[in-house]
Amino acid sequence: MKQQPEAQNTTSFIFKLEVMLSDTHHTTALEQLIKKLNEANFADYRIESGIQLGVLMEQTKQLNPDIVPVPITSLEEKIVPNGNYSEITEPSNIFTKVNRYMNDNTLIRLVLNKGLGIKKSIPCRVLRMDEELQLITVYHVDEKQVYTFHLYEIEDIIA
Known part of the structure; x- marks a missing residue:
C-alpha cells in the first residue's frame, strides 16, 4: 500500500x-x-x-x-462495558492508573471485549494514551505489534 x-x-x-x-x-x-x-x-x-x-x-x-x-453511538455518548458506570464516572482514575503503568514501563495484561462474544487477553506495555478520545496504544510483547484500543473495549487491566 x-x-x-x-x-x-x-x-x-x-x-x-x-x-x-x-x-x-x-x-x-x-x-x-x-x-x-x-x-x-x-x-x-x-x-x-x-x-x-x-x-x-x-x-x-x-x-x-x-x-x-x-443509530450509531457517537464518541460523545460514552459506551459503558458490562454496565460498569464507575469507570465512566471516574475516567481520570483509569487514565491515572494507565499513566503510571506507562511511565513505569510496567508489563500489564489487558482483557479486551472485541464484541460478538470475542474476548482477548494480551500482555503489553502502554505506549500512549489519549484521554480526550479515550484511546490507549499498547505494544503487544508476544506479537511485537502496536495496537490502539478504545476504553470501552477494555474490560480489565491486570498489572
Missing part, C-alpha cells in the same frame, strides 16, 4: 467497521474487498477477520421486514 503524505494541519482518524460482501467464495470476496480499499486511497487499513453469514441471520431479517435500524 502506498504511503500518502499528510497535509499540514490534518488529523488522522481510525474507524472500525464491518462490511458484508456476497460472492461465490470467501477468497474472491476478500479480493473484492481489498481491491475496493486500495481504490479508496486510504492512508492505511487492516483486515482483522472475516466470517461467513449464517442462514439463520438472513432468515430472521426476511421474517422481520419492519426492523428498526439502531
Whole structure:
C-alpha cells in the first residue's frame, strides 16, 4: 500500500467497521474487498477477520421486514462495558492508573471485549494514551505489534 503524505494541519482518524460482501467464495470476496480499499486511497487499513453469514441471520431479517435500524453511538455518548458506570464516572482514575503503568514501563495484561462474544487477553506495555478520545496504544510483547484500543473495549487491566 502506498504511503500518502499528510497535509499540514490534518488529523488522522481510525474507524472500525464491518462490511458484508456476497460472492461465490470467501477468497474472491476478500479480493473484492481489498481491491475496493486500495481504490479508496486510504492512508492505511487492516483486515482483522472475516466470517461467513449464517442462514439463520438472513432468515430472521426476511421474517422481520419492519426492523428498526439502531443509530450509531457517537464518541460523545460514552459506551459503558458490562454496565460498569464507575469507570465512566471516574475516567481520570483509569487514565491515572494507565499513566503510571506507562511511565513505569510496567508489563500489564489487558482483557479486551472485541464484541460478538470475542474476548482477548494480551500482555503489553502502554505506549500512549489519549484521554480526550479515550484511546490507549499498547505494544503487544508476544506479537511485537502496536495496537490502539478504545476504553470501552477494555474490560480489565491486570498489572
